Amino acid sequence: MDADVAVIGLGTMGSMAIWQLAGQGVSVLGFEQYGIGHDRSAYGGESRRFRIASPLVGETPFIKASYRKFRELEQDTGKQLLSDSGALTIGDPNTGRMKNVMISIEKYDLDHKIFEGNEAMSRYPQHPLLPGEVIIWDDLGGILRPEQIVISAVNRAKSLGAKIHSYTPVVDIQADSNGVTIHTNDSTYRVGKVVVTTGPWANKLVPSLNNVFSVHRLLMTWFMPEDPELFKESKFPNFSRLSDGVHIQGTPALDGRMVRVSDNSIKAEVKDANFFDKNVAVEDILGVRESVKKLLPNLNPDPMRISAFMEGFTSDGLPIVGSLQENKNIILVCGFSGQGFSQSPAMGEIAKDLVIYNNTDYQIDHLSPYRFGLVNYDYIQTASE
Ligand SMILES: Cc1cc2nc3c(=O)[nH]c(=O)nc-3n(C[C@H](O)[C@H](O)[C@H](O)COP(=O)(O)OP(=O)(O)OC[C@H]3O[C@@H](n4cnc5c(N)ncnc54)[C@H](O)[C@@H]3O)c2cc1C
Structure with a gap:
């Protein structure tokens, strides 16, 4: 052996x-x-969102355990791997997704806050809410450096x-x-x-x-804010938002300038992982451009950086x-x-x-x-x- x-x-x-x-x-x-x-x-692209209060309730115990393990790896290696800026889930509290986040929070006793109305607006002006929407803040969320x-x-x-x-x-x-x-x-x-x-x-x-099993291409796109100060990590934690049929997720300006936003609904099948084409056609970014225009008006809607990655999906x-x-x-x-x-x-x-x-x-x-x-x-x- x-x-x-x-x-x-x-x-x-x-x-x-x-x-x-x-x-x-x-x-x-x-x-x-x-x-x-x-x-x-x-795993490329410099950041992954970390949040424990998952809308997929079944994965919350694995993520909760992972929080401790990431900290253990930090101690073992002396590297900072997961920041502690929190995580936001945004949407209509009556949807299944938001209800599931609350179930995760209650079932696993997770520290959180819920922001709505004027409080949400003054705390997170980057995310203008639609009527009735709320922001759930997950205390142990942060940014992973993959x-x-x-x-x-x-x-x-x-x-x-x-x-x-x-x-x-x-x-x-x-x-x-x-x-x-x-x-x-x-x-x-x-x-x-x-x-x-x-x-x-x-x-x-x-x-x-x-x-x-199937393989899909997921895109990451980065946008320039009008005011970079507003999108730094302490003010703009990682977020996932489903509003009016648009599902976006993003991370703060980790380099002090570019904000990453991806549109979850945009994924194309990759026939063979060995022949993955990382080039992205212009028409493939028009969807996320519209989503950013609609939900993040303080960002310039034309992506300035685009990267393509693959992921394995099950049925x-x-x-x-x-x-x-x-x-x-x-x-x-x-x-x-x-x-x-x-x-x-x-x-x-x-x-x-x-x-x-x-x-x-x-x-x-x-x-x-x-x-x-x-x-x-x-x-x-x-x-x-
Ligand atoms: C764009 C994008 C954004 C995402 N955002 C998030 C997020 O915010 N939060 C989150 O939790 N998750 C996120 N995910 C999901 C997460 O990144 C993936 O689920 C995870 O990285 C998958 O890990 P893996 O080990 O299965 O695959 P990989 O990390 O790709 O590892 C597979 C490895 O196997 C190697 N390999 C393959 N075949 C062979 C072989 N025959 N011999 C030797 N080596 C081989 C590959 O080269 C590769 O290094 C995101 C995924 C993508 C694509």
């Missing part, structure tokens, strides 16, 4: 898994097809003994009842288990995902987390469907638990690969023999 376990794909989930596996003294190999901290898949987090976690894993192979795509994995054989373009490795965290490439190594919008086969040697952590960064440390911990104990204290039954009837990878090989 070359190691107890290999983590394939050292992006968001893989970096969190390898950091926590190495921290337990497990011998671990990490494979990444590009450099560590690259911008070709799901590239810094991935690099810090991988470096920490390395210092704890993990062996990192960057610019090394894994081209095939073969599982049997004793372990897994991993093929790269020029080497073969034998390990006890693998954790597959290949993000938008998840169905390449695990083709049985094909029917339930029910929930990630796939668990062992693919009965002998538990292939563990999938993928399909985060646009929601993954905030919960990634908890997902790394779950991967670590599944590797070491074949079990976890987190409630993950609803995320199991078996919900899609995914066939037993090992069983296919055995059955065809």
Whole structure:
């Protein structure tokens, strides 16, 4: 055996898994097809919004646990990874989305405030509200620095003994009842288990995902404020807003100038992650331009910077987390469907638990690969023999 376990794909989930596996003294190999901290898949773009009071109530426990883990990684590495500026969810309190945020807050006892009317206007003049709308402020929200987090976690894993192979795509994995054989373009490795965290490439190594997994392009767009002072982080926390059918999210002017706003409804299918085109056509940004014009009048509506990223989506919008086969040697952590960064440390911990104990204290039954009837990878090989 070359190691107890290999983590394939050292992006968001893989970096969190390898950091926590190495921290337990497990011998671990990490494979990444590009450099560590690259911008070709799901985590680029310099910021991710972090909020615990999620409209997807089921993910709140993972995010709450992740808050502590991000702080732990900060302590381990001496890097500031998550700021503490809070997070805003904006909309009509009678919609399911806003009601769910309140359910998360009540169920998990989260510090929050609700602003409406003149108070909302004077506190957050950047967000003129439609009649009846409110702003929910989530105290523990903030801004995550994704590239810094991935690099810090991988470096920490390395210092704890993990062996990192960057610019090394894994081209095939073969599982049997004793372990897994991993093929790269020029080497073969034998390990006890693998954790597959290949993000938008998840169905390449695990083709049985094909029917339930798709890859989509999401755009990030940056805008120039009339008054940059109004959009600095202390005054303009990360936000998500659904108003009159328009769903936007954004982060403050982290460089003191550019404000990031994305329109959630704009996503195009990517046929093959290997041939992802990062060029963005002019017509693809007209939608977010209209959304900004409508909801953020203090920004110049023409985006000045545009970046395209990929994300792996599942057919029910929930990630796939668990062992693919009965002998538990292939563990999938993928399909985060646009929601993954905030919960990634908890997902790394779950991967670590599944590797070491074949079990976890987190409630993950609803995320199991078996919900899609995914066939037993090992069983296919055995059955065809
Ligand atoms: C534009 C955008 C905005 C988002 N905003 C937010 C947000 O504000 N808050 C939030 O919580 N989430 C957000 N998300 C979601 C979050 O970023 C993703 O869910 C998360 O990054 C997915 O992580 P992952 O590990 O599945 O994929 P990735 O982070 O892409 O990691 C996969 C890694 O595997 C590598 N790899 C693939 N195949 C192989 C192979 N065969 N061999 C070796 N390596 C391989 C890839 O190169 C990559 O490094 C956003 C996503 C996007 C795209």
